[in-house]
Amino acid sequence: AGYYRDRLLPAAYHRASAVLTVSNTSRRDILARWPGLREKLHVVSPGVDQRYLGVEPVSRPLVIGGRVVPAPYLVFLGGADPRKRLMWAIQTWLSLSSPDVTFVACGLEQAAHERVRAAIPSERRERFIVAPFIGEADMPHVYMHAAAVLYPSLYEGFGLPVIEAQAVGTPVLFSDVGSLSEWRGPGAVVLPVDDLADWVRAVEDILHSSAGDAGPNQAARAWATQYSWDAYTD
Numbered sequence: 001a002g003y004y005r006d007r008l009l010p011a012a013y014h015r016a017s018a019v020l021t022v023s024n025t026s027r028r029d030i031l032a033r034w035p036g037l038r039e040k041l042h043v044v045s046p047g048v049d050q051r052y053l054g055v056e057p058v059s060r061p062l063v064i065g066g067r068v069v070p071a072p073y074l075v076f077l078g079g080a081d082p083r084k085r086l087m088w089a090i091q092t093w094l095s096l097s098s099p100d101v102t103f104v105a106c107g108l109e110q111a112a113h114e115r116v117r118a119a120i121p122s123e124r125r126e127r128f129i130v131a132p133f134i135g136e137a138d139m140p141h142v143y144m145h146a147a148a149v150l151y152p153s154l155y156e157g158f159g160l161p162v163i164e165a166q167a168v169g170t171p172v173l174f175s176d177v178g179s180l181s182e183w184r185g186p187g188a189v190v191l192p193v194d195d196l197a198d199w200v201r202a203v204e205d206i207l208h209s210s211a212g213d214a215g216p217n218q219a220a221r222a223w224a225t226q227y228s229w230d231a232y233t234d
Contacts, residue, residue, distance in 0.1 A: 013037055020044045022158040025179035029157075046160055047229030052167040055140035057215065062145050064104065065132045072147040072207055073102035073129075077161045080112035087119070089150040092199045094124060101207065102127045106134060106142070144168040144216060148206045154193065156180050162188070167224035169216020171206050173199065187220030 013019055013034060019041045021027050027043050062069040074093055078084030086105065093103045105128075108116065113130050120128045134142060143149060149165040155178040156162075162180055165172035166187035174180050175193040184190060189206070191198050225231060 010034065013040075016040065018042055022046060023179035023182060025182060026157040045227065045232070046158060047232050048160070048163050048167045048224055048227050049136065050228065050230075051137065052140045052143070052164050053221070053225060053228055055144055055168055057144060058141060062141065064129060064134065064142070067129065069104060069129060070100075070102050070127065071145070072100075072210065073104050073145075074203065075104045075106060075142060075146040075149045077106045077149065077151060078153060079107050079109050080116070083154050085152040085154060086116065088152045088196070088199075090116075090120070090128075091196060092150060092152075092203060094121070095196065095200045096203060096207075098207070099124060099127070101147070102129060104129045104131055104142070104146070106131045106139075139164075140168055143170050146170050147210050148173055148189075148203060150199075150203075151180075152193075152199070153177070153180070159183060163224055163227050166217070166220040167227075169218060169221045171217070173202055185220050185223040187217045187223075 017040070019037055021030055021041060021043055022045050024043055027041055030041060031038055076086060076089040078086060080086060086108065090103065093101065105116070108130055116130065117125065117128065143165050149161065149170055149172040151159070151161055151172055151174040153159065153174065157179055159174070159178070159180045162172050162174055162183045166185045169187065171187050171189055173189045173191055176190050177193060189202050191202055
């Protein structure tokens, strides 16, 4: 609140020929505050990079920061912002019946690394990996070879990782909040925000089913093509 939100932004919106946002949910939230933008507010979503849509499995192990990542592993994407709920994802992992599952945290700010590591029981730290920066060219394989992607965010204006995970055919767990409700494809596992037992049970089911090595979910991959850059620009 203040000059920027209450004076500068409305003035800029008034002068603009068009205002763009990334999802229907964001459009709804913006109109709730600035209903006068209805005629000039348009949804133009980000596209999924072709590297995700076209990636294929590889037989070599995943290496992050010079360390081989033991399979099976779960991926969390997001920083230390409480809205992203890293600790919820960690608690889901710690509650699994098997200790032989690795947790890979991507996108965590350097300043939070040691604090988060300290929250992990000492007997589980060997299976806890905080990833350094991973380039876009390598991320599709990080997603693809994960047993599941955990995305327990409480609100997203878009939530691109939910589509990226499905684009490579990996199950992605999230709740029906914010714009995430728009990305319920065949690879989505939608869970209550506050039921840890449901999250644990869902991961256990995925780990059990992936033991047969069925490969990427091709229905999810096909679904995600509608969000490619090519689909948006055609």
